[in-house]
Amino acid sequence: MVNFNGVVLDDEAVFLNEKNRGLRYGDAVFETLRAHAGKVLFWEDHYLRLMASMRILRMEIPMEFTMEFLEAKILETLEKNRVHQKTARIRLTVFRKNGGLYTPKDRGVDYIIETSELENPFYLIDRERSYEVELFKDHYIAPGLLSTIKSNNRAVNVLAGIYAEENEYDNCLLLNTEKKVAEALNGNLFLVKGGTIKTPPLSDGALNGILRKKLIDIIGKTEDLTLEEASISPFELQKADELFITNVISGIIPVRKYRKKEYEIEVSKMLLGRLNAQVRLLG
Template sequence: MINLDGTIVKQKEAKLSVLNRGFAYGDSVFETIRVISGKIMFWEDHYFRLMASMRIMRMEIPSSFSPEFLEKEIKEIIEANDLGTSPARIRFAVYRLQGGYYTPATRDIGYVISAEAMENSFYLFNDEPYEIELFKDHYVNSGLLSTIKSNNRAVNVLGSIYARENDYDNCLLLNEKKSVVEALNGNIFLVKGDVIKTPPISDGALNGIIRKQLVNILKKTEEYTLEETSISPFELQKADELFITNVAQGIQPVSKYRKKSFENKVSKNLLSKLNVKARLG
């Protein structure tokens, strides 16, 4: 079942025009949201990021788009897919309504909410081998547009194809200044001693929900020192640990980058803290 502009329909009946601006111009933003037994994880952060993304894209935000209304819409699609007591992954996409060419005929929007089951209620630690490499064919441009989740993800798609063709589990993306920005599907953190670094949003890094949660956790702990600073590719092989964060997986430790193998002690410790925060809401 799919929520199409507030109406729940069967997936095969959920149709968008081939002239839809999300398809024609990538004129769309989205949120990937984790729901556990009907509870939306980190909902406030998702809501405000979605609103910020719509503003950056100069979309008209409907007066009905309150946190309560959108939460109700998400919970209804969860129930419609019989996922009320299961972990689920939600994709909430907003697109500008059809019309115009590069210049839109309107700033009004439509939306689609879909749901699919997930295996685990909370984040599990994955210590399986996980090898990464740099993707250098194309760059992420620093600036606001790179910090939001939009349908313009060509670099991520091409990087994912490169990773699969070369038997890597993931790749790291660079910005135009040749600094490490993020992974294909999440934010990157680097551990050296008791210092943990992550690229700043100003470098073009996605304004990730789990990134924000970990930043808040790290600011309150005395175990580590957090630095939001640019990361050079040369620093990667000198690190003790690397790990990737996103809403679906939580924290994914990296085991190998080129000839360097990494520990996973810090990522394991932080994952337990993240799960505690998720449970508390």
């Protein structure tokens, strides 16, 4: 079942048409969230990012779009889908109302909440999996504010996903127009070299990820580790001790191979333990 503007509908219900601006122009933003046992993880961070994204796209924010209102609608949808006591993935999509061409006639919004069950209540690392990545160089991310938000304009990510599948890679790393590594196709990138962990700055076109923010905080409180928000060149990838990718659904995904380079996962495992400790507290 799906929640459309506060009304929970059957999956077969027809409630969108060809005039939808998210379909026509990518005029939409979204949040991907994780919930466990009726608790939305890092909800305040997600809510604040959603509000910031809507302001960047000049959408009118409805008065009822409070943190409490949207959380209640998410929890209602989880309950209707009978996953409110389980671990679940949620997608909250906000798109501008129908009308207009490039210039909208109405800056108001509609929203959709979708849910699906996840298997594990905590973040896990598959230690046996050889997770291999490659650079995607067919198209580039433009550095700037629009690249930091989760909008429906994801053509580069889609094409990188197809490239990875066709060439039997598990993921691709995306470059910006200055040929710096900005992110992975489905999350933020962290590079470990000695006691220093680097992650691309938002100004390089990296997504303003929720798990990115949480890991920056965890690393900042970890002895013997230093966090740098700094550009990463492709050359640095093969000099790194570890690479890992973060998103709110998978947590930390250690990269095991890039070209001829193979990586360790010791720092990834340690940080994952600290991340799961936060998840337990939230639960």
